[in-house]
Structures are given as structure tokens and as C-alpha cells.
Amino acid sequence: MLDNRRFIARRCAQYFHEGDVVNLGIGIPSACSDYANPTIAFQTENGLIGVGPVSKKLAICDTFQNAGGINFNPVMGASAFDTAYSFVVIRSGRMAATVLGALQVSEDGDIANWASPGRAFGMGGAMDLCNGAKKVIVAMELLAKNGDKKIVKKCSYPLTALHCVDHIVTEQCVIDVTPEGLVLREVRQGKTPEDIQAAIEPDLIIPDDWTYMEE
């Protein structure tokens, strides 16, 4: 069985379509590429479209490293550019999706993922990605390590971007952010919609056609 992080990543990868250019954040999102259709092109912020698998031995090369410093092999058809141009790509409106982690997501689709009280790591490219990508997919565990709710009415941590999140994928559920509110789409086997409601702050819309997540 997949661990929670890989389980979440596999579900996120189902949102990608043939030929999409997608950016993956560090942490859980970076595992999405293991489950994606091979026609998906992954972008790295430092400046390349067509990030392939982690490189090994002779193929390790200091001029193919992703934004997290991991060596990779570029795929056929890859293209490189500078970091300023990389954000032209991100803001262009042509990037199909970004998958990123979050500390908090609000019912309006606001996201906070770069600072919490007493700790600031910086936003890196997240603010541009949330504003630029056509689809913003949050990949995170439903509750914080200390048990705090992460899906909230209003984010209390510094915001990354407003009204941008489309889908929230956790190890227990899949939730869509809609103008009407948060809509429950999928629930993990062994859990009920009531369990999910109890683990989040805003009121969930529970349609009749919700399904179980694929194990």
C-alpha cells in the first residue's frame, strides 16, 4: 500500500491532461511525476520545461538540476531558459497546473504556505505560481502535525495568494473550491463525510454523487 504522501501525489496526477506543462512544488507534490502520463512536461522554476527522472552515475550533470538542487535527466524535447523567462512562462496563463503544499487553505480558495508564527521560509516562486497557473492543486495532509485544522474559514498565516485554489487533495478526501463553497468529491475508504466535516472549519457541501478514493 502507498504511504499517505504517495497516495496524495498519485491522486493529484489524475488532474493532468495530455500535453500539459505543470510545475510541482517540493515535498509531496514532487512525487506526482511518478504517476503522471508521460506526455506531461514538468517545469522547474530555475528554467527548464521537460524535467525527467532523477539522474544517476554518469548521467549526473551539474547543469541539469531542479529548483530543489536535485540532479535530473531532461526528457526528449526539453527546453532551457533563464529564471526571469521561467516566470514569464509561469505568469503567461499557459501553464496548465501547479501542485503545491499548504499550511492553510480557506473556503474562498486563499492559500498560505510560506510563513507561520515564529517561522518564515519565504515564498520562493509560490506567489507567482498561484497567480499564474490555470489550475492550483493543493497537496497536503488534512491536519497539521499538532492536530490543527488546515482547511479554515480565513487563513491566519501570511497569505501566498487570494482566491486561487481549485482542488485540495489530502490522504482522507478530495475537495473542490467552488464559488458556492467547498464541495466534497471523494472520501477515503473507511471514512465518512462527517469525519471530513469534523476535521475542517468551513461548512462542507456534500453532494449525492461523492465517491470513495481509489486505493
Next chain:
Amino acid sequence: MDIGKVRTREQIMACFKDGQTIAVGGQAGAYMPWNLLDMLEESGAKHLTIISIDATNPGFAISRLIENGQVDKMITTHIGTNPIASKLMLDGKLEIELCPMGSFMERLRCGGGGLGGVLTKTGLGTIVEEGKQIIEVKGEKYLLEEALRADVALTRARFADPLGNLAYHGTGTASHPVIATCADLSIVQCDLYCDLNELGVDQIRVPGMFVDMIYTGEQDSNRIIGRIKTAQILKEEAKNNA
């Protein structure tokens, strides 16, 4: 023989002074101008303002400057990989100006290209907009991000010729071609030093007019696979041998 813009270690080290603003190319400890950063560290220059995408990992490059107390301020996008920088920031010993990465790059591009700034939607409605002008264009709101320049730029290129024409490879391009243009003194560490016209005219990304000094460097350390990776490989080898 005319050596063009190639300079020695000593000549480059003499350029570093207290209080300078220094922009550094590279990201996440990948393909950084290691030799130039070593020289900056060795020069002992203090009260520096460092402009860099991140603060790298503890023990490497920019982090060593921070650990030595040579840095007063950083203009950056991310310090999450460096707990030392985070702690110094929270203790009030290191000033950190955080900027979204896309805006950060555009500010440097503007600084190098004679523009006053750039309008972006990134950061609207967040802490980033504090103290900045919001400008409406065609009914849409944008944040004004002002241009950024440095006294010295330290970057790395795959290829350089005696005039300082630069060419890059893969993600070794990164922020280097932009940062190489944004400072009064632009110093480049190159992996491979070429003759004039050895690089095709279409291959050149940064024309030599932007470059003041070239360090052709210690070839061995130029070939290493980034120091972090090298450290990891050595650790793995030690484990396998044990």
C-alpha cells in the same frame, strides 16, 4: 598576448569592499560561482547586502558568509533551506527582505536594463504589497515592483571568450544571464574559456559589454557536480565502503 577580461584571484579579491551590495547567481546550491564566493569569503568584506534567490544550505557558499557575520542584509525569495539564516533573522541579527521569485527576477532585469520597475499581480492582497504602489492599467490592478541593482554581480557561465561573451548550458543558465547585467562590476566564473568566435554568435546569451572580469578558475572545482551533491556522493560512498 592580450588576456582580455581574464583576471587573477588576487585582482578579483581586491574588488570586494565593506558595505557592498552583491548579487549572486544560481539557486539551491546548484551551479553557483563557488570560486568567486570563496574569494568573497576570504576577502573578509563585511556589512554586505547579498541579493540571491535563496540562502543555500548551511556550510555552503552564501550561508558561510552569513555564518561568518559578513552579511547584514539579504534580499531573497526563500531561506527555508537554511535554519541558520532563519534563526539570525528571528533574533534580529540579519535583515531579510523577501520577494516573490518572479518579481525578484524582474526587478533585477529592470535594474540591468534601464527600467524603473515592473507591474505584476503577484503579491496583491498579501504582505508583499505593503509599502508598494498599486497602479491600475486598463481596469486591472498591479503592484509596482521597483528595479534592483548591485555594486558587484557574481555569476557563472559554461563558456566565456576574452571579450566576456557568455554562453550557458541547461539549468546552468538559471539566474546567471540576468544577474550578470544588473551590477556596476560584473564578475563571471566560467567553466570553459574559449577563443573569440569559437562560440557561435547565436549561442551567446550575454554580450561581453556586460562583463568586466572573467575568472577561468580552478578547473577541478569547476567540474564538481555542485558541492552539495558531491558531499552526498562522498557520504554514500563512505556508507558503501563501511
